């Protein structure tokens with residue numbers, strides 16, 4: 596893998612923070628964006644900006660083609676049955692809210708949904724909002740010491756009122772890669788559909804929604820080298836056809852009168868209003884970036900960074916790493932003794948190292964781990980062993996300072 600060639604595509608990696616070379620290790624929150632994506636955005640704003648799906652004018656048709664090219668590509672990329680199953684949203688959060696609102700409206704009092712304790716707030720709060728409208732029950736799968744789901748408990752939670760499982764593919768705190776294919780098979784055996792929150796999976800591993808047999812799969816463009824403000828909801832046609840629209844407005848209708856409105860076909864039924872068609876068009880270039888490197892190379896490189904760094908951090912007295920599941924993703928959440936995560940993060944920042952501190956939008960998980968927050972370092976394909984070395988040395992210095 597030509598790591599220098601990859602890094603050259605990301606101008607931000609050349610910048611300084613507090614006079615030091617930037618070492619960007621907050622890729623779980625958002626990844627950086629290669630120039631080809633930025634160029635595609637600029638090109639579209641300067642040459643091809645007209646609203647999509649609005650009639651016969653040339654530029655509008657060109658813009659529509661660019662948007663729909665990404666949709667077709669995304670369908671192939673995820674191995675979806677058809678492009679009608681690809682809905683563009685604002686992000687993982689909106690994708691999950693769409694399902695909670697629309698699929699959720701078909702639930703009845705007494706129905707149950709299975710979640711896990713390691714979910715991001717984006718996969719907790721929408722279901723709680725639904726619970727404030729329907730008297731549903733949320734069942735929660737716990738984790739073991741290593742940060743793996745307790746699958747015995749998972750299997751025991753199904754009953755005749757279970758209507759949905761909603762679980763993350765990869766934990767944004769622990770890095771655990773959940774056995775979602777098996778979990779989906781278990782749910783389907785009980786006649787229950789499954790939503791997978793793939794926000795932390797798609798940037799790092801190949802996802803095939805047909806092989807997984809996922810009913811819904813949600814993720815964000817900005818975490819996978821694409822533009823901000825765009826998400827994808829994959830949904831099986833059989834569900835999307837049954838589900839009512841999420842939002843009302845332009846684009847999502849077939850015919851409107853004051854008495855009655857009929858809705859557009861899939862996927863447009865779920866895409867009210869003007870989408871971020873510029874960003875959607877540019878997302879295609881992020882897929883080029885990933886495809887050029889290949890997931891095998893991405894996984895191997897990130898795994899090397901993870902094992903190299905974890906091994907060395909573990910030698911630091913008082914080091915506590917949260918999430919040690921085999922095959923985990925390249926996310927390291929840690930604390931040093933009982934030092935506050937915020938102090939560790941501040942001291943790392945003075946050395947040019949961007950990590951994340953806090954609860955990582957996973958407060959129930961923090962409670963289960965018995966901590967208020969952690970420091971989280973997360974890798975992307977452009978990170979290097981030299982950066983890992985600098986990060987390890989910086990953590991060693993911080994540990995010595997706080998001793």
Ligand code: PLP
Pocket residue numbers: 623624685686687688689715717718763765766767792794795815
């Ligand atoms: N789900 C997981 C597992 C995440 O890590 C995140 C973001 O960090 C989200 C959902 C929410 O993503 P977004 O803010 O892009 O909607």
